[in-house]
Amino acid sequence: MERQQTPGGVDRPRLRSVAAALTSLMALAATSLVAGPTVAATPTSMGACALPRTPVHHSAGLDTWNNAYPRPDHALDAVMIFLSFPDSRPLTEPHDLVADHFPATSQFYERASYGKFALRVHPGKRWLTMPHPSTSYRITRDWDPVDRAAYLRDALRVSDPGVDFSNYDLVYLVADPDAPGVDSDATKVVNFDAPMRADGTDIKRAVTVFERHPPDRNVLAHETGHVFDLADLYHRPADGKGDWDTYVGDWDVMGSQFGLAPDFFGWHKWKMGWLDPRQVRCVRPTGTTLLTLEPIAAAPAVGGRAGTRLAVVRTGAESAVAIEARAATGNDAHTCTEGVLIYKVRGGTASGGGPIEVVDTHPHSEACWDRSVYPPLADAPLGVGETFTVPGNGERITVEVADRTSTGAYTVKITTSPPE
Numbered sequence: 182m183e184r185q186q187t188p189g190g191v192d193r194p195r196l197r198s199v200a201a202a203l204t205s206l207m208a209l210a211a212t213s214l215v216a217g218p219t220v221a222a223t224p225t226s227m228g229a230c231a232l233p234r235t236p237v238h239h240s241a242g243l244d245t246w247n248n249a250y251p252r253p254d255h256a257l258d259a260v261m262i263f264l265s266f267p268d269s270r271p272l273t274e275p276h277d278l279v280a281d282h283f284p285a286t287s288q289f290y291e292r293a294s295y296g297k298f299a300l301r302v303h304p305g306k307r308w309l310t311m312p313h314p315s316t317s318y319r320i321t322r323d324w325d326p327v328d329r330a331a332y333l334r335d336a337l338r339v340s341d342p343g344v345d346f347s348n349y350d351l352v353y354l355v356a357d358p359d360a361p362g363v364d365s366d367a368t369k370v371v372n373f374d375a376p377m378r379a380d381g382t383d384i385k386r387a388v389t390v391f392e393r394h395p396p397d398r399n400v401l402a403h404e405t406g407h408v409f410d411l412a413d414l415y416h417r418p419a420d421g422k423g424d425w426d427t428y429v430g431d432w433d434v435m436g437s438q439f440g441l442a443p444d445f446f447g448w449h450k451w452k453m454g455w456l457d458p459r460q461v462r463c464v465r466p467t468g469t470t471l472l473t474l475e476p477i478a479a480a481p482a483v484g485g486r487a488g489t490r491l492a493v494v495r496t497g498a499e500s501a502v503a504i505e506a507r508a509a510t511g512n513d514a515h516t517c518t519e520g521v522l523i524y525k526v527r528g529g530t531a532s533g534g535g536p537i538e539v540v541d542t543h544p545h546s547e548a549c550w551d552r553s554v555y556p557p558l559a560d561a562p563l564g565v566g567e568t569f570t571v572p573g574n575g576e577r578i579t580v581e582v583a584d585r586t587s588t589g590a591y592t593v594k595i596t597t598s599p600p601e
Contacts, residue, residue, distance in 0.1 A: 230463035230493035231451075232501055232528035239412035241536040242499065242528030243452035249385060250410040251350050253290065253298040254454035259351035261304040262340045268314035269360040273394050278355055279304040281394060282401045289402045289434075292511045293445050294455045295481050300405070303349065308357070309339045315362030320391060322366040329371060333387065337377060347382040351408055353401075355390040367391045368400060370407040399438040411435050411449055412532035429539045430558030432507070432522060437554045444478040444512035446537060447491035447505040448526055460490040466576065470595045473586065474504070474521065478511035488590065494578050494597055499529040502540075502571055502578055506591045507562055517549035520562025521582050521591050523571060542569040565591070575600040 227244050234242035246252055263275040279302070287300045311332075318332040319325060336354050346352070356363050368391050376383035388404050407413075414436035415425045431440035433449065450456045464470045475488040482488075492504040503526055508519045523540040530536040542563045547556035563569050568581040577598045584592040 228458060228461055228463045228493070230461075230495045230501055232495075232499055232526060235499060235529045237529060237531035239407070239410055239532040239536075240528055241412065241448065241452075241526050241530070243448070247410055250408065252454060253294065253300075253409050255297075256299040256301060257350040258301045258303060258348060259353055260344055260346070260349040261302055261353040261355055262336070262344065263305050263308050263355050263357075264311055264336055264339070265308035265357045266311050266313070266315035266360045266362070268316065268362070269357060271308055271357045272359045273357075275305060275307065275355075278358070278394060281392070281396045286399075286401045286405065289399065289443075289512060290405070292478070292480070293450065294453070297455050298453075300351075302353075305340075305344075309343070311335050311339060315357070315360035318362060320356075320362055320364045320367050322364065322369070324367060332389075333371065333373075336387075337379065337384070341379055345380050346384060347380040351405070352384060352387040353390055354387050355392075358392060358394045363391050365391050365393045365396075368404060370404055397438055399434050399440075399443055402443070403434050403438040406435050406445075406449075409453060411445075411452075412536050414535075414537050415533070416535065417533060424555060426555035426558070428535045429524070429537060430555035430561065431517065431553055432524075432539055432558070432561070433537070434512075439554050441549065441553060441559070442478075442507055442513040442516035444507075446503070446524065447477045448493075448503050448524075448537065450477065451491060456490055457487060459487045462489050462492045464492055464494045464595050464597060466495065466597055467599055468597065470597075471583075471592070472595070473590045473592050474506040475588075475590045476506045476508035476510060476513070476519075478513035479508060479589065480511060482588075492593070492595060494576075494595070496525075496576060496578075499527060501526045504580060504593065504595065506593075508589055510589070517553055517559040518562050518564075520564045520567075521580065521593055522562045523569070523580060525571075525573075540569075540571055542567070 231244045232242040233244045234240045251257055265271050283302045290298055290300050312335050319328040370386055370388050372386045376385045414429045414433055416427050426437050429436035431442050433446045434443035451461055462472055472489050475490055477490055494502045496502055504523050507513055507522045509516050525538045527536050539558050539561050541558055541561045543560045548560035550556040553559035563582050565582050565585050571578040579596040581594040582591055583594055
């Protein structure tokens with residue numbers, strides 16, 4: 182679900198010409214499916230271990246790209262629009278709110294993509310006043326579709342005269358954080374049932390930002406990930422209480438924007454076009470594979486050949502086990518532990534349902550209880566000299582971390598065998 186992550190019941194800091202067309206606006210929450218054409222990718226280009234993209238929302242499958250979403254493999258431009266309300270005078274200036282998110286968000290993506298993607302923000306310089314009081318829109322995380330549609334209709338109506346939407350790939354609608362009706366828990370991406378038409382371009386979705394000043398860490402990196410068809414990786418308890426981070430813990434910003442190791446999984450980097458085929462190793466279903474894994478967050482060596490960043494064992498028609506190295510560098514500079522991370526990928530599981538689950542190679546211990554969003558998974562990576570057999574698969578997959586090189590890469594042996 183495209184929303185700001187805020188776990189309930191957990192004792193730690195809050196995790197957390199348009200007018201005519203707009204009259205028929207229907208906004209869907211991020212759990213809706215936005216269909217679109219695909220870009221074909223052959224098994225030769227993606228590899229035999231590339232899971233197929235399925236109809237579920239934000240499928241982890243990556244053999245094709247959903248063209249309903251922009252792919253971040255080139256520079257994209259984002260407009261940031263600032264919305265005030267007649268019942269409140271803003272206490273902050275737009276440039277202060279820009280600084281809350283940029284250049285940090287652009288830098289996060291520059292590091293994550295190894296410089297292959299640039300997010301260029303174009304912020305407005307003044308507040309645009311909405312026609313109704315903030316309280317009239319009844320802004321909440323689980324926003325009523327009618328109220329949400331009214332907000333979006335008014336936001337685009339007041340911004341259209343001064344914004345040429347044809348110049349932008351992403352839209353950030355930033356509300357006055359001090360207005361009485363603004364709920365910081367409502368930050369999310371909203372997909373439109375039918376694209377809005379403005380300035381000769383389709384607007385398919387918008388990021389509605391209701392963050393406090395200063396905001397939650399990495400919140401815009403998380404929400405922007407949804408714009409690129411990435412799923413929520415947290416688990417939302419049915420009653421809103423309990424732990425939200427049982428699927429991936431600190432690993433990947435699509436799980437928690439507060440994670441200690443928020444860089445994207447190698448699987449996501451492969452999906453978005455940041456890893457090329459030479460950096461992904463499809464492991465044979467039977468036998469032993471010896472390889473060296475460069476940390477997923479490490480910057481590429483200058484002038485060096487692209488080393489392996491991700492190993493994948495196909496376990497089914499829509500499932501795989503992924504193996505990558507995580508180290509204290511780049512976006513993962515503040516990680517709790519280093520080592521070889523193992524996780525399961527399910528291409529047929531929708532956003533919020535656990536499309537990716539980290540395998541805890543130390544199930545009887547935890548780490549960084551004072552900093553981690555979920556200490557039981559903070560020590561999930563396998564260390565040098567350790568061996569682990571992945572549970573729950575018909576085939577047997579054993580991962581051994583033999584050594585760590587002088588450059589920080591890990592020497593890994595993966596042994597696979599068919600079901601007994």
